[in-house]
Amino acid sequence: MIQISDLCFGYNLKKDLFSNLNLDIHPGQIHGLLGLNGAGKSSLLHLIQGLRFCDTGSISVFGQNPQSRSVPLLRESFLLAEEIYAPNMSMKKFVDRFAPFYPKFSLESFLKFLNEFELAHNSHLAKLSMGQKKKALIAFGLATNTNLLMMDEPTNGLDIPSKKQFRKILAHIINENRIYIISTHQIRDLHSLIDNVIVINDGKIIFNHTINDICKNLHFSLAPQESNHSNIIYQERVPGGYLKIKNANGRTSFEPDLEVLFNAIMTVNDSIKHAFQQHSNL
Helix, strand or coil: CEEEEEEEECCCCCCCCEEEEEEEECCCCEEEEECCCCCCHHHHHHHHHCCCCCCEEEEEECCECHHHCCHHHHCCEEEECCCCCCCCCEHHHHHHHHHHHCCCCCHHHHHHHHHHCCCCCCCEHHHCCHHHHHHHHHHHHHHCCCCEEEEECCCCCCCHHHHHHHHHHHHHCCCCCCEEEEECCCHHHHCCCCCEEEEEECCEEEEEEEHHHHHHHEEEEEECCCCCCCCEEEEEEECCEEEEEEECCCCCCCCCCHHHHHHHHHHCHHHHHHHHHHHHCC
């Protein structure tokens, strides 16, 4: 489990990026970390990984402080950064050099993932395209089998077939003891994988709910025209008409559109919060 308590962090003394941020992240789910550009998604992942230190407050990852950079914790955490670095070496040499840092690394899984991404296992990293390098590092990260796997914009630079393969692979390796955090702007690439939606804005967590809770509290429906009904929390033009979000009030809903939900959270968050509060008070 990850526990973040009263976290304050900033890159300068004039303004905090995070101000008393609190967040608990549980294993067994894929957590989608969403937010506007500059909201601090990447910074939060770096803080959890221990690559940056909080000014005040605390972060606990599996009961340990990531700032200590302890070997047992580093063995159980992997961060795939948005800006990837692929050293000038063969795939085999890369694995020989870096896999020993991860005791649960599976060479068999790595080779399987490379095959699914249609990458040759004897490729030289320097000769791969940027998208191919990313697929190689994704395959490596998934094969580490760490209890904490964080990926920052993993689908950026991937072609459509590769995005499909990424979703397929990730869906098959879910483990109830592991924590998966994916920071992304490409919500439509990953909406079918995300179990829990976390939205960060103005230095705080403004939304943190599972897909199951979203379906219980919010009703999504598609209509051909815009409506002025007072029971509509938010509506947005989409292909086929207008996607409307209402208070569920016991109604069943189709799978929520996370991109529209994110826009609603950023636009009418008080109304979204009220819908969840109403359900909790029943």
